[in-house]
Amino acid sequence: MSTDTPATAPTLADLTARTGLTVLDHLERGAAVPVLDGLQAQGDLLIVPLHLVADEVALSGGAAGSGPRWTPVPAEGLELLRSAAGGNPHTLAAAPGTCRWTPDVHDRHRLALGVLAATAPAYLLHPEHGGSGLAPGTYAVRRQREAALRHAWRDDRARWSPGESRLVAD
Amino acid sequence: MTGRRGAENPDTESLSLLRRAAAIRDEWLAHGLSTEPADRPAAEAAISALYRLVDRPPPRFVWADSPGSALYPGSPLRRAEPTLAYLNAPDAVKGADPPVHVRLADLWSGMRSRLDRAVALRLRTPQGAPRPPATLPAVPPERALRDGVGIGAMIDVTVRHSLTVSLRDAVRAPLLTEFAACSPRPLADAFRGQHDAFQVGPYDAWNRLGLASYPAWAQGLLDLWSATARSCGWWWPGEEVCVVAERTAALHSEPMPDAVHGEVRLHHDGGPAVLYRDGWGAHVLNGARVPAWVLTNPTPERIAAEANVEVRRAAIERIGWDAYIDAAGLSLVAAAPDPGNPGSELRLYDMPESPVAVPGARTGPGPTGRVLVVVNGSLERDGTRRRYGLPVPGSLDDPVDAAGWTYGLSRDVYARLARRT
Known part of the structure; x- marks a missing residue:
């Protein structure tokens, strides 16, 4: 019996018990959270294997060119983003010592919050969206954008304007 | 390390x-x-x-x-x-x-x-x-x-x-x-x-x-x-x-999105966000000042006549994108299954320019915008899935391409989406 690789994926209930995080009670807590190695979306966040965006997202140096600063993901989880109203965080959780996170990235589209590297399944949890399971690997976490409006000079009328955008905060 | x-x-x-x-x-x-x-x-x-x-x-x-x-x-x-x-x-x-x-x-x-x-x-x-x-x-x-x-x-x-x-x-x-x-x-x-x-x-x-x-x-x-x-x-x-x-006699605020220094903005969808003792004040939704009708009586006709796109958008969200699209008769550019979100469609619509001429405007008509209507991957409390519109550049014709754009991805990469929650 291996303890590292559970025979079945944990359920939302297992994950909330493990991390102490909560999800809203209308989500199906008994459903297994599939652990996938591909692209996943959780509301306004996207988890994308780094190699799929290798041309656009790169790890960058921290202070004094010392390379990216990695933070170990603690047992209680690491908040990556909160909603516009300040609640409902997207939280990264993993077994201690198996996942690390860095915000030191360059993204050509300026959408990446950071990069995570996991050696065991890691989970992204959200009170309204539930859980996403990530197979071991390296992923960029990106925010969503929408086209922004431009106000013409002395013009109360905002216009759609391609080429400008703003981040979505749900 | x-x-x-x-x-x-x-x-x-x-x-x-x-x-x-x-x-x-x-x-x-x-x-x-x-x-x-x-x-x-x-x-x-x-x-x-x-x-x-x-x-x-x-x-x-x-x-x-x-x-x-x-x-x-x-x-x-x-x-x-x-x-x-x-x-x-x-x-x-x-x-x-x-x-x-x-x-x-x-x-x-x-x-x-x-x-x-x-x-x-x-x-x-x-x-x-x-x-x-x-x-x-x-x-x-x-x-x-x-x-x-x-x-x-x-x-x-x-x-x-x-x-x-x-x-x-x-x-x-x-x-x-x-x-x-x-x-x-x-x-x-x-x-x-x-x-x-x-x-x-x-x-x-x-x-x-x-x-x-x-x-x-x-x-x-x-x-x-x-x-x-x-x-x-x-x-x-x-x-x-x-x-x-x-x-001020009443004031409703919320934290500014992504604020790291305690910044706030006004927001109240049940009445004026800021109100004085004699009833004077301003209606504000998520930081955007709107006329009172946006809260009290948003209709597709009023939305069509509104010159300010921010105000139109706030009003549309009050009545819901589905209701607005039906009532306003927006034309569908294309629809496609949403990768990773079984049973849901991505729908791309043309967003009409406001017909109201603005005196003194120095710019010509801007490019027509488009709006991508998407469906949440997770259920709301009432068991429905929320639909909402995301403005996207008017140059995008393919709904999957447009959904990819919102995350900075090409159509082909976004099409590989395995799961949406």
């Missing part, structure tokens, strides 16, 4: 200064957002002292329930108007004895130049230190300190920038717009009482943190202006009469 190289921890003295600065900022933010009745004796005392400093006897005070009462015939401000000469003749004749509001404005700017000079020393980037990036207000403060940003620049964004965003841009600006929108003619400058807190608060913070000291005359003036910010709303100083408005 963390923390070995480069990543120095910010020193505890800097962290402690920053925490104290944030506490002082929050005090001033609370004054700016206060819904207590005005402290009339304190306001009258401070304004009288300011009059004396510009060689004018203390005025008679006329209190109004809101700035909006300036707009109603017979209101206290209208009745006092004949005594506020500058309201009728905003451009003072050159060479004439300056009216009291001009003298007060001079007093204010003289004080500010002196205080700015004292603070400037603290804002200078130390030699050899990196210049703070333009994005500094969005960088979490501990990270910025660790990256070597000077404590002076950090206090500046923590206090001055944050208060400016919250009080000038988020609260005062929509009220000024509302005021201008209702007013048949421009009214001369007022001083803004509680909504001037973003200007006096930073000087107070530098002083209380022990990082700047001011000559007694400048400190004395700062105390008087600070007293008005702590005690009343907008005020119009006239010869012999000063009209002072009450503070």
Whole structure:
């Protein structure tokens, strides 16, 4: 019996018990959270294997060119983003010592919050969206954008304007 | 491996200064957002002292329930108007004895130049230190300190920038717009009482943190202006009469998205987000000022006639994208199954330009925008899935391409989406 690789994926209930995080009670807590190695979306966040965006997202140096600063993901989880109203965080959780996170990235589209590297399944949890399971690997976490409006000079009328955008905060 | 190289921890003295600065900022933010009745004796005392400093006897005070009462015939401000000469003749004749509001404005700017000079020393980037990036207000403060940003620049964004965003841009600006929108003619400058807190608060913070000291005359003036910010709303100083408005009576705010320095914006979907005691105020949704109809009676007809796209969007979200698209008859460009979201479709629509011509607009018609209507991957409490519209560039014709664009991905990469929750 291996303890590292559970025979079945944990359920939302297992994950909330493990991390102490909560999800809203209308989500199906008994459903297994599939652990996938591909692209996943959780509301306004996207988890994308780094190699799929290798041309656009790169790890960058921290202070004094010392390379990216990695933070170990603690047992209680690491908040990556909160909603516009300040609640409902997207939280990264993993077994201690198996996942690390860095915000030191360059993204050509300026959408990446950071990069995570996991050696065991890691989970992204959200009170309204539930859980996403990530197979071991390296992923960029990106925010969503929408086209922004431009106000013409002395013009109360905002216009759609391609080429400008703003981040979505749900 | 963390923390070995480069990543120095910010020193505890800097962290402690920053925490104290944030506490002082929050005090001033609370004054700016206060819904207590005005402290009339304190306001009258401070304004009288300011009059004396510009060689004018203390005025008679006329209190109004809101700035909006300036707009109603017979209101206290209208009745006092004949005594506020500058309201009728905003451009003072050159060479004439300056009216009291001009003298007060001079007093204010003289004080500010002196205080700015004292603070400037603290804002200078130390030699050899990196210049703070333009994005500094969005960088979490501990990270910025660790990256070597000077404590002076950090206090500046923590206090001055944050208060400016919250009080000038988020609260005062929509009220000024509302005021201008209702007013048949421009009214001369007022001083803004509680909504001037973003200007006096930073000087107070530098002083209380022990990082700047001011000559007694400048400190004395700062105390008087600070007293008005702590005690009343907008005020119009006239010869012999000063009209002072009450503070706000109700105010609904929410944290600004992604704020790291406590910035707030107005938001209330059940009525005016900011309201005065006589019912004057402004409707604001997620920081955007909207006309009252957006909350009380949004209809596709009104949306179609609305010139401001932000207002249209807020109104559409009130009635729901599905209802709006049906009612307004938006034309579908294309639809496609949503990768990773079984049973849901991505639908791309043309967003019509508003038919209203805007006088004085200098630009020609912009490119037609498109809106991608998407379906949430997770259920709402009521068991439905929320649908919402995301504006996308008009150059995109393919719904999957458009969905990819929202995450900075090509169509082909987005098509590999395995799961959406």
